[in-house]
Amino acid sequence: MHTWVGGRGAPLLVLHGAGGNRGFTRWTRAVAEHFTVWAPTHPGFGASGDAEWMEGIDDLARFYLWFMDGAGLERPHLLGQSIGGWTAAEMATMSPGSIDRLILVDPVGLKPEAGEILDVFYHSPAELRDLMVCDPKTVPDWDELFGRTPTPAELAVATRNREMAARLTWKPYMHNPRLEQFLPRVANPTLIVWGRDDRIVPVECGEQYRRLMPNATLSVLERCGHLPPLEHPDAFARLILDFLGETRR
Amino acid sequence: MKLYYFSEMPHHEYPDDEGDKYPSLRLGFPNRFFDRAKAASNYTRYLDEYEFADQAGYHGLMINEHHSTPSCVNVGVNMTAAVLARTTRRAKLLLLGNILPIEDNPVRMAEQIAMADLISGGRVLSGFVRGVGIEQWWANANPVHNRERFEECHDLILKCWTEPGPFRWEGRHYHFRHVNPWCLPLQKPHPPIWIPGTASPETAIWAGRRGYTYVPFLVPFDIARELFEFYRQGAAEVGRTVTADDLGFLICAVTADTKAAALEAGRHFVWRMGPTLRGPADWFQPVGMRSRAGTQFALRARPRSLAAMSYDELLAEHFIIAGTPDEVIDRFAHVQRELGVGHLLLEAQESRMDHRTTMRSIELMGAKVIPALATP
Numbered sequence: 001m002h003t004w005v006g007g008r009g010a011p012l013l014v015l016h017g018a019g020g021n022r023g024f025t026r027w028t029r030a031v032a033e034h035f036t037v038w039a040p041t042h043p044g045f046g047a048s049g050d051a052e053w054m055e056g057i058d059d060l061a062r063f064y065l066w067f068m069d070g071a072g073l074e075r076p077h078l079l080g081q082s083i084g085g086w087t088a089a090e091m092a093t094m095s096p097g098s099i100d101r102l103i104l105v106d107p108v109g110l111k112p113e114a115g116e117i118l119d120v121f122y123h124s125p126a127e128l129r130d131l132m133v134c135d136p137k138t139v140p141d142w143d144e145l146f147g148r149t150p151t152p153a154e155l156a157v158a159t160r161n162r163e164m165a166a167r168l169t170w171k172p173y174m175h176n177p178r179l180e181q182f183l184p185r186v187a188n189p190t191l192i193v194w195g196r197d198d199r200i201v202p203v204e205c206g207e208q209y210r211r212l213m214p215n216a217t218l219s220v221l222e223r224c225g226h227l228p229p230l231e232h233p234d235a236f237a238r239l240i241l242d243f244l245g246e247t248r249r
Numbered sequence: 250m251k252l253y254y255f256s257e258m259p260h261h262e263y264p265d266d267e268g269d270k271y272p273s274l275r276l277g278f279p280n281r282f283f284d285r286a287k288a289a290s291n292y293t294r295y296l297d298e299y300e301f302a303d304q305a306g307y308h309g310l311m312i313n314e315h316h317s318t319p320s321c322v323n324v325g326v327n328m329t330a331a332v333l334a335r336t337t338r339r340a341k342l343l344l345l346g347n348i349l350p351i352e353d354n355p356v357r358m359a360e361q362i363a364m365a366d367l368i369s370g371g372r373v374l375s376g377f378v379r380g381v382g383i384e385q386w387w388a389n390a391n392p393v394h395n396r397e398r399f400e401e402c403h404d405l406i407l408k409c410w411t412e413p414g415p416f417r418w419e420g421r422h423y424h425f426r427h428v429n430p431w432c433l434p435l436q437k438p439h440p441p442i443w444i445p446g447t448a449s450p451e452t453a454i455w456a457g458r459r460g461y462t463y464v465p466f467l468v469p470f471d472i473a474r475e476l477f478e479f480y481r482q483g484a485a486e487v488g489r490t491v492t493a494d495d496l497g498f499l500i501c502a503v504t505a506d507t508k509a510a511a512l513e514a515g516r517h518f519v520w521r522m523g524p525t526l527r528g529p530a531d532w533f534q535p536v537g538m539r540s541r542a543g544t545q546f547a548l549r550a551r552p553r554s555l556a557a558m559s560y561d562e563l564l565a566e567h568f569i570i571a572g573t574p575d576e577v578i579d580r581f582a583h584v585q586r587e588l589g590v591g592h593l594l595l596e597a598q599e600s601r602m603d604h605r606t607t608m609r610s611i612e613l614m615g616a617k618v619i620p621a622l623a624t625p
Binding site: 159162 | 529
């Protein structure tokens with residue numbers, strides 16, 4: 001398991017999306033001034049080892065509950081983006097007492113009542129890069145993140161990430177039909193963050209999550225797509241710090 | 250060398266400029282362009298052609314299966330096998346093949362192939378394929394499991410045919426507690442198994458190890474030779490000697506009374522090289538479907554896509570052979586010399602090649618070409 005750890009304060013476990021672990025970006029650095037950020041790379045992604053035995057996000061959720069034990073993380077705050085958000089939601093349904101506060105950022109996991117989750121495997125990585133965000137021009141670190149041609153090694157990692165994401169989410173595509181039955185168990189204070197213009201997962205799914213979870217609030221960011229932490233890093237960091245409370249614990 | 254007749258049963262019954270509007274003719278080209286009346290008459294026609302190929306002396310009739318595409322509306326290889334089992338008398342029925350990774354019930358598949366073998370009097374050659382990516386989408390089958398499911402589905406089918414039931418199967422992808430098929434193939438221990446190849450070294454090695462007949466599809470000679478080397482490598486691992494009867498090759502071919510007529514008919518094959526293979530890479534090769542070794546081999550294997558080649562180039566490279574019977578005999582013999590194969594599979598009808606042309610080609614193949622190539 002490859003893991004980035006940094007900062008000071010109570011632990012915040014951050015689970016990345018299907019695109020892979022980008023490490024400490026602008027929002028993470030801001031949050032790490034008040035919390036110890038743990039940003040592991042999912043098994044089968046990036047520099048972490050293979051996990052071809054895994055079949056679904058529930059496997060990843062159980063794996064991370066075990067990871068928390070191994071890393072000695074006692075009741076960390078938990079933040080997950082996209083498939084990481086789905087994983088975080090599953091973990092919370094399995095063991096709500098193991099988690100303090102929960103933050104779900106444009107998570108997949110629920111079948112939309114209206115609309116569809118975009119089939120990301122049907123589109124080329126180049127198409128997806130544009131579909132992921134509301135407007136590349138407003139992403140502060142766009143050039144740093146996507147501005148140059150990837151090296152062959154980076155392309156190989158991107159392909160491996162995509163394969164592992166497919167392994168975990170292919171069918172039922174990007175959702176667990178039974179998750180909604182368990183979400184009412186999760187009474188942890190929960191913040192759901194969504195980009196109004198998310199073209200991957202309809203913003204209405206945020207409302208579904210909010211309705212199913214007894215102690216959740218939904219915060220929708222304007223002029224924002226599927227990647228709030230990259231598209232509006234400062235506003236996003238502010239939201240997280242406000243929700244977690246800078247001086248808590 | 251034995252010759253096999255093959256038609257993809259195309260449904261090229263829509264205006265081409267409509268097809269051009271979509272990213273691919275497969276998967277996303279709306280089926281409102283499917284012409285039910287034309288399809289009904291085409292099936293009759295295509296099956297008539299297969300029956301005539303049986304009478305004309307072809308050693309085998311090859312059938313295949315695809316989905317969500319006008320390039321091939323044979324959507325059930327076992328269904329077609331059942332029809333031909335009853336309406337033909339002599340030729341082998343080469344199912345090339347059943348798409349194993351997308352099959353959810355290998356026991357049913359084992360039964361259906363067995364039933365076709367029984368009805369046909371033991372004429373089935375049972376091909377198993379991994380399929381193209383389009384079929385993974387069609388079945389919503391996870392492409393990262395393609396090879397694992399291919400192998401496990403194969404193992405279960407073989408067990409159905411060779412081991413007495415009832416037995417239990419608890420695998421990774423397939424789970425059956427009571428396997429006891431009351432339909433077993435006439436051929437013992439089971440119908441011969443055939444495997445096609447385009448780019449996967451693992452498949453070639455695997456087929457060689459198991460002694461299955463191995464057939465590269467529409468690849469340049471040097472790639473075919475390289476795949477045959479992988480096949481021999483697999484065979485050598487188990488101490489098996491490879492003969493011409495273990496190896497086949499698939500090309501497109503048509504003959505006619507004059508060279509001009511044959512060359513005109515041969516142009517119909519260009520459709521299957523270009524337009525029907527057009528589309529996003531992620532549709533034809535979804536993520537995880539091909540291993541890294543396979544991907545690397547494919548990058549070397551296909552320096553040029555078939556779509557980028559002109560008709561003349563396709564003829565020069567032997568992807569298409571079109572000529573008078575004498576010319577076709579000469580070219581087929583050339584393929585045989587170059588590759589040392591014992592089976593030549595002829596995609597013999599395509600696109601809008603009409604019934605009369607197709608029938609005349611079958612007739613001439615039977616009268617002149619097949620006898621000329623019958624002796625090695």
